[in-house]
Amino acid sequence: PELTANDYFANARGQARGEFTYNRWGGSFTGPVILPKLHDGRNKTFFMYGYEGIHETRPRGGVFTVPTEAERNGDFSALLRIGSNYQLYDPATRRTAAGGRFQSDPFPGNLIPASRISPIARNILKYYAPPNVPGTVDFRNNLSLPNAPEPITYYTHTWRLDHNLSERHRVFGRANVYKRDSNYNDWFQNEATGQWFQFLSRGASFDDVYTFSPSFIMNLRYGYNRFIRTYDANPLSYGFDLTSLGLPASWNNAIDPSVRRFPVINIGGYTSTYNGVLWRPNDTHALVAAFDNIRGSHAIKFGMEYRVYRKNQVNPDNASTGTLTFGDTYTRGPLDNSPGQPIGGGLASLLLGIPTGGGVDRRASFAEQSTVWSFYGQDDWKITSRLILTLGLRYEIEGPLSERFDRTVRDFDPNAALPIEAQVKANYARNPTAEVPASQFSVRGGLTFAGGNGLPRTLWDRDTNNFMPRIGIAYTLNPKTVLRAGYGVFFGLLGVSRGDVIQTGFSETTNLIPTLDGGLTFVATLANPFPDGFREPVGSAQGAMTFVGQGISYIHSRPHSAKMQRWQLGIQRELPHRIMLEAAYVGNSGTDIETSRSLNGIPLQYLSTSPTRDQPRIDYLSTNLPNPYNPLLPGTGRAGTLIGRSALLTPYPHFTGLSTFTSEGSSSYHSLQTKFDKRFSKGYTVQATWT
DSSP states (O other): OTTOOOOHHHHHTTOOOOOOEEEEEEEEEEEEOEETTTEEOTTTEEEEEEEEEEEEEEEOOEEEOOOOHHHHTTBOHHHHHHOGGGOOEEEEEEEEEGGGEEEEEEOGGGBOOGGGSOHHHHHHHTTSOOOSSOOSTTSOSOEEETTOEEEEEEEEEEEEEEEESSSSEEEEEEEEEEEEEEEEOOSSSSTTSOEEEEEEEEEEEEEEEEEEETTEEEEEEEEEEEEEEEEEEOGGGTTOOGGGGTOOHHHHHTSOTTTOOSOEEEETTSOOOOOOOEEEEEEEEEEEEEEEEEETTEEEEEEEEEEEEEEEEBOOTGGGTOEEEEOSTTTOOSBTTSOOOSSSHHHHHHHHTOOSEEEEEEOOOEEEEEEEEEEEEEEEEEOSSSEEEEEEEEEEEEEEEEETTOOSEEEEEEEEEOTTHHHHHHHHHHSOOTTSOGGGOOOEEEEEETTSTTOOSSSSOOOOOEEEEEEEEEEEEETTEEEEEEEEEEEOOOSTTTOOOOOBTTBEEEEOOOOSSTTSSOSOBTTBSOTTOOOOOOTTTTGGGTTTTSEEEOOOSSOOOOEEEEEEEEEEEEETTTEEEEEEEEEEEEEEEEEEEESSOOOGGGSOOOSSOOHHHHHHHTOEEEOTTTTTSTTSTTOSSEEEHHHHTSSOTTSSEEEEEEEEEEEEEEEEEEEEEEEOTTSOEEEEEEO
16 A cells, blocks of 8 residues: 555645555464264365455545535626626526527626525535635536545455265365445535445355266256345435425425435536445355266266346435436526536526426335256367367256336337327327327327236246357367367346346336426425425336336347357467467357337437538427427426427327337457467566457
8 A cells, every 4th residue: 555656636736645554364274174072074074264354445535516605605706707608597587488488587797696595505505515626717626535535344254164975975065254344425524425335245055076987077066145235325314304404394204214315416517415225135046067977089068057146126325315406407598498507507506496307216126036047068079189179059048037026117018008198189189290290199108017917927038049059179280389269159148137127117206397387487496396295106007107208118028138159260389499379360249239229219300410510400399389298297207388399209209218128239359369478497477468
């Protein structure tokens, strides 16, 4: 640690190097197991125990942006002196303008009157640390904490017991535990920031080796590992009382005290108070049977493996207490589609008590599982003293992901009928946009769920053709030159190792919707962010209507495992003076690679083809029109009286977003890889590689 350099940003600001400490210790002992009058394990039974501990402190900081004292009091005049693009606009003057737009007037001098500043905003800003450096010209990066410490403690214990049942039969068992604790990100040194983090691991294995003959050996193995990743917010914020900020008691009382923390405050351009809360154990079971058999010039290997992957998760985060987002949506101007301020607009929204978004999460826990069966065989055949051929085949079949209590989305039905269809179509017919005639306006499509309506509990159909041939050749041209070539097929995993279940409907977010008329009036303010209460999860009870009016994603029910084909051709040559040269062509081709797809974009025919910014087209697509979903979808992104024209042009306008993963990606790789190796007489080696 004494040789560790100072952080770049600390040097730039003249700050001293942070604290570095690293103390590590450990020990082990081993020997025969001797139990007087019961068991003499000499030459038969042995034990081993090892321990290691680490205490460490290292910088894990950064540079952040917090409001200045003047800004906290509504004085943004210093920003306005930089340029007119920092001008703030008053939401109270918002009014309709030509072309479906809204218009606002500027705050004179970029000053928000003290009488307009929300007392709740003042209370929130008390938790924000003051600047400790001037920062940039517009006061960004004004909280410099590059050397904020992360203290770490770690220990591990390992036990092993070996026993020789006979000359042919040996077994051993092993167990291990470790724990790592640290805390960091406490930028404000109070309830608002800080993360307390742990890794916890438990593992065990059993290994059984039996020698049938000198040329035939069996190895049976079982392994188990439990790895827990867990973290929580600053302990000072446990059970945080929202009413201490001035927020309503109805909100505070709606949150379980066991998960209630300081809320997430997102101010555009400034540091957030997000803190995670997570308990996530991962369990892996593996059972292996491996056999080795030598028959003449053939070295044969074959066997099987069965693996079970399980993951459980409880992940409320402080988003389950609530998120308040403050952007420049209502403080930009003079029109609502004018560019926002580089910084300041979000903070002005906070001071005025006007959130631009947010919500309260009700997050479901999950317990998911997938399995993999694999079988393999390989023959290393020494055809001659100069030629060796390796042939192999592996087959894997993966069990689809499932959730123990079916708390997950399975797929998307594009033809699902919705009970709101007739009314929405009637509403739309009164004010259609020219691109989509009323007769073609779609109000169909919705989610399906595991175990519901005759669907299986598993989340996709098995991919059953994952055969993986392997071939390798080594040919000795002469005592100093060897040619090698190989080809193999490999498949990726689809289950727990790839991703998690999607719990739309089982988790629910009460969205903070500040206005239903584009900001002319505000139905939700900082004084009462959730006037209609909180939405509770109902699981799959709403069927295809689940999350209509919001963004959704789903799991593709017919995926393919990503396939990789790899090949190599190389030559190795020994030169005088203990020099070895190696050159190889290495290639790789990937198909069926998983890619993320948005299925609810604006069709290309409605987009601009201009090579430069097409503002008229942007204005046309963002024009506000009467919303045909109002008032059928309250509390969603389709709740307002107005809707942007672009949203009505999407394939599924009743959703704000629709995405999934598909197996459409591909990749290719070609390389020349070279290596130089020089060995010296006293054990030194020099290596150089070039690709």
